Amino acid sequence: MTQILQLRNISKTFPGVLALQNISFDLDEGEVHCLCGENGAGKSTLIKILSGAYQPDEGGEILFDGRSVVLNPHLAMKMGIQTIYQEHIVFENLNITENIFTGSEISTRGILQKDEMRKRTVEVLKYLKSDLSPEMKMGELTSGEQKTVEIAKGLVFKRRVIILDEPTASFSAIEIENLLEIIRTIKNSGLGIIYISHHLEEVFKIGDRITVLRDGRKVSSYRFDGLTKTTLIKDMVGRDPSTFYRRESVPIGEVVFEARNVSGNGAKNISFVLRRGEILGIAGMTGSGRSELMNVLFGSARLDFGEILIHGKIVKHSTPKAAIKSKMCFITEDRQNTGLFLPQTIAQNVTIANLMNTKGFVARQTDDVRIGDGFVRRLGIKAKDSQTRVMNLSGGNQQKVVLAKWFNTNGEIFIFDEPTLGIDVGAKQEIYKVMVELLKEGKAIIMVSSDMPEVISMSDRVIVMKNGERMGELTGEEVSEENILTYSIGDKAI
Amino acid sequence: MNTEIAEQKRVVRGSLFQRHENLTVLAIFIGFVIIIVALQLMMGGGHRFPTFISPVNLLNILQQVGVPGIVAVGMTIVMISGGIDLSVGMLASLVSIVTATGISKWHLGVGASILAGIMTAVVLETVMGYIISRTKVEPFIITLGGMITFQGIALLLCNSREVIMRGELDFLKANLIRGAKDPVSGLNLIIPPYVLIFFVIALLGGLLLNYTKYGRRIYAVGTNPHAAYLAGINVRNMKLSVYVIMGFLVGIGAVMLLARVNTGIITLGQGLEIDSIAMVVIGGTALKGGKGNIVGTLIGVFFLGSIGNAMNMLRLPSEVQFVAKGLVVIIAVTAGDVSAKVSEFLSRRKEVHWRRTMGGEGRAGINKIVKSSQTR
DSSP, X not given: OOEEEEEEEEEEEETTEEEEEEEEEEEETTOEEEEEOSTTSXXXXXXXXXXXXXXXXXXXXXXXXXXXXXXXXXXXXXXXXXXXXXXXXXXXXXXXHHHHHTTSXXXXXXXXXXXXXXXXXXXXXXXXXOOOOTTSBGGGSOHHHHHHHHHHHHHHTTOSEEEEESTTTTOOHHHHHHHHHHHHHHHHTTOEEEEEOSOHHHHHHHOSEEEEEETTEEEEEEESTTOOHHHHHHHHOOOOGGGSOOOOXXXXXXXXXXXXXXXXXXXXXXXXXXXXXXXXXXEOOTTSSHHHHHHHHHTSSOOOEEEEEETTEEXXXXXXXXHHHTTEEEEOSOIIIIIOOTTSBHHHHHHTTTTTTSOSSBXXXXXXXXHHHHHHHHTTOOSSSTTSBGGGSOHHHHHHHHHHHHHTTTOSEEEEESTTTTOOHHHHHHHHHHHHHHHHTTOEEEEEOOOHHHHHHHOSEEEEEETTEEEEEEEGGGOOHHHHHHHHHSOTTO | OHHHHHHHHHHHTTOHHHHSTTHHHHHHHHHHHHHHHHHHHHHTXXXXXXXXXXXXXXXXXXXXXXXXXXXXXXXXXXXXXXXXXXXXXXXXHHHHHHHHHHHHTSOOOHHHHHHHHHHHHHHHHHHHHHHHHHSOSOHHHHHHHHHHHHHHHHHHHTTTSOEEOOSTTGGGGOOTTXXXXXXXXXXXXXXXXXXXXHHHHXXXXXXXXXXBHHHHHHHHHHHOHHHHHHTTOOHHHHHHHHHHHHHHHHHHHHHHHHHHHSEEOGGGGTTHHHHHHHHHHHTTOOTTSSOOOHHHHXXXXXXXXXXHHXXXXXXXXXXXXXXXXXXXXXXXXXXXXXXXXXXXXXXXHHHHHHHHHHOTTHHHHHHHHHHHXXXX
């Protein structure tokens, strides 16, 4: 077997973050090489380097067919490296043939050769044993079928390497089997495949080799003979405990919030209770349905089935407005798009959610400024005053504005979705302190997080989710990296 | 990385025009007035008072912009919420025909006819607002459809003819300051009630946007509807409400128009949507919503309204005023962006200069700045 691709000592630093450190990686013809690791282990960065989107730091080397290359997106494509991202980038109104050939149309003297393009599409679809017809509109296909089209594109242009990033997210069981079958087919035609997945079952079915990443480093690399899931999970965990934040413990009170068999928006039959003074962590891999569940609890997605109880009384939240009335707060994951009004001032952002709780029609600016300035001081938001526009703040300070907005509603049940995403270490600690302050005031917190040390150090209890289902609940000593990973990527039974 | 960018932005923010939103267009407007006055002085050899800024002419401009101004206030609110309304012109024509027909054909009486006209506008705008707020179809398209429909309804109602009245609405154009004379020309000064109504509506609109919870929520909905929804705002009803307000204001504006010409006719509101949108964008309101204010719109109203007048004063053919109006719109909306680019360029040059003189990271430091601004 000949080697197509080889990475030697690849590192990548972003300001303040070492995303990859001395990674070596290689790929043979006709091989499926899997990449595994927790969220944030460096898989995405590695793919972006291979697709030419990022340039690695100096000192590393990428060899393609034994020759050293400097990749950019155009060159990567030309040499035959195709990346298929989790999110489909397709032209929904164009048909399959047009999607495949957009940007690389076959034409003679400016006239499109439609028959030729159609013929090549048909050939490849047939080879993949797909029953799709080239005239079908891309927007009408399921995500499994769209993935097939993207793979077909790779074959039409005779690519050498295909990178699949979480290809089976939101797939049905049959679609997964179909995809694995297609991968076996193209593998036999000599392509090299890099396969990234949180689902160990798939990895074991399809992979020839596997490389485990952790915190930007390569931990191990195996062939699959005799390999067990337990070994892999052991490799993926193992952080130095001193990096964990130590939080004060707070006395835990009565149950304030309860979910009974909640289903909807992708969440399936979830039940849990939340007590005063407690942080309930919700762990799981990206795409495990955690944020979707939070939207159901907050009324911003439909509750199909089940009950939500606050202080023992059943509530029906059909809108966020109703949820806010029953003293819930939702700090969303994507603060810039769903949490903030970027062009507006801190004062305006802080007071917007509370407007409904204040009586009267008039909103006095002096009141806003007083409240805004109060939070700027209390939370240590780094800004001149509350008249600063939020878009001029850093990520950590923007997050504090989101918190201030919710504190100002006097909420009692807080949902934090990825509270410290994209925030530097110092600001992280400050946000943790604020969360503990909330607990001391008798509030309760549900915290969704993909940051493993954060889940472990902050949570009193942890629920692990996978594919929208609750896989298990961990308390006390059970809350460990190994247990969380076992539930979130492995089978329920291990 | 984030803090770095934040600091850079803070440097960029130093531009005077960016710190005070309405200053850019105000500066251009004042420049325009100065040019016209200067031209008039030159033409008159410096002996005659420039008629452009004579009290009688200023009041004249006010009478011309009163009605488009009322509609522009509504348009400002609609556009801040992230919408737009192309139907206002034809809706105004329809209202004028309904009111005129009510007075002279149906003999409903003046008050009832005015009420019927205004209610027509409110109901039709409510229907459009309902569709816009409950579906994902662009307001541009819905109101375009509304514009064509209203034109049809209006033509059907008047059998494609004009509806002439006998001056029943003259009380709306009575002179409030009868007897006052222009000290320059000796001509009579006129302030009709509808000019006052325009100022009252502008004042109320400004207060609504700035000092009420409702106003805050309009900005929130226009800036980021998703975040507004999650903050507990009923986004759909907010969107609906701005069109109801718009309908009310178009109704009032159309009655004023009718009072001026005494005839209900389909051409009455023609071009009103273009003029009012132009006034609002000159005033700095963003088409994508969330940004803008009534003061800016007022500047836009006076600016656009004075262009045609100024062209007359300079004895230029009336066709020229379209060119001038168009250029003003383009200049006013690009000026802010250009001034931001200039100040960004200057601040970067300053920083580069600073790094050079300080030694420090030298060329590498500059590259880093350039690179980090490119990655964003």
